[in-house]
Amino acid sequence: MNELFNLQAHLLQFDCQVETAIHLNAAAGGQIRGALWSALSKMVCPDPAARANSDHQQHCPLCRLMHLETVSARGINPARPFAIRPPLNPRIEQAQILEAGHCFNFQIVLFGDAAGYIPYIVQAVYRVGELGIGTGRGRFRLLSVKETNPFTGLTTSLYTTGSSLQPSMQPILSAHIEAVTQQLITDRIALHFLTPAQLTQDGRTLASPQLETIIARLLERCQSLEAIYSDHKMPHEVWRERHLTLSAAARNISIERDDTRWVDVWSRSGRTGHMDNIGGLVGTIIFKGDIAKLCFWLIYGQVLHVGKNAVKGNGWYEMLNH
Numbered sequence: 001m002n003e004l005f006n007l008q009a010h011l012l013q014f015d016c017q018v019e020t021a022i023h024l025n026a027a028a029g030g031q032i033r034g035a036l037w038s039a040l041s042k043m044v045c046p047d048p049a050a051r052a053n054s055d056h057q058q059h060c061p062l063c064r065l066m067h068l069e070t071v072s073a074r075g076i077n078p079a080r081p082f083a084i085r086p087p088l089n090p091r092i093e094q095a096q097i098l099e100a101g102h103c104f105n106f107q108i109v110l111f112g113d114a115a116g117y118i119p120y121i122v123q124a125v126y127r128v129g130e131l132g133i134g135t136g137r138g139r140f141r142l143l144s145v146k147e148t149n150p151f152t153g154l155t156t157s158l159y160t161t162g163s164s165l166q167p168s169m170q171p172i173l174s175a176h177i178e179a180v181t182q183q184l185i186t187d188r189i190a191l192h193f194l195t196p197a198q199l200t201q202d203g204r205t206l207a208s209p210q211l212e213t214i215i216a217r218l219l220e221r222c223q224s225l226e227a228i229y230s231d232h233k234m235p236h237e238v239w240r241e242r243h244l245t246l247s248a249a250a251r252n253i254s255i256e257r258d259d260t261r262w263v264d265v266w267s268r269s270g271r272t273g274h275m276d277n278i279g280g281l282v283g284t285i286i287f288k289g290d291i292a293k294l295c296f297w298l299i300y301g302q303v304l305h306v307g308k309n310a311v312k313g314n315g316w317y318e319m320l321n322h
Contacts (some may be wrong), residue, residue, distance in 0.1 A: 006174035010110045015144045022138030027267035028086035029313020035133045039124040062122045081114035081226040083310040093263040105144040112229025151176035157186045190320040196280030197315045198308040210251040211310045218301045253289035
């Protein structure tokens, strides 16, 4: 049952004002992620030489957020406990310039026990504003931090200029997702991808969104996040049954209209210096059929993101009731 999955999420919005022009490339989420890494590495990592040590990774805020590695049959890259939602550009594959005086915002979603690192994240964003971001290191001033729950409609102010940081009060819970699911009575839904979604199946990157693949990647992401960042873990058998049941349900859903397109977006790796293509599918696709069993996970996915590079802003979508 869906209520057996209850990974908390915290959606933080950072409201900012540009002080010197900020040049963001198409991979703005990657730039934000890189700037946070740089700020946190100077603030909270007590022993950079120990970053490969598992005990260090479990207790260092930077490493648990961004550098955690676990050895598994599928590799050493577990899901990170956050996703970035960058400032959106109408043409996602193009760079944007934010001029001095312009107000903008971006969001960071934290999952599971990563909520304990909210004070570090807020301090890091404040520091990024001082140090600068993007080409030319444009600076900004952090005006406020809000925590919002899109499923209850409630928003809490955590910080405004000159104030003390307040504790988190609006976590997104499984119960909120269930409530929305119960109100959704339709045989037609649309997924609108706001940032590139890079979906893979059997090692192959898909040229169009397939619902079975979307569901599979969402379930894998949920299982990985739960296993690492939650005290409430479901047995492997439960997840296997979910995969089988929901994959079968997704195969019976048809595509009514596909208006998605592929965009190439390039991001420089701070670790290797290589340019990586983190592009993917953007736009809207409409599915038709019996989606009742899938709605809970698709609604949750709006918060979790789907596909590769969620920490760089990819895979952010909205679910529309058509």
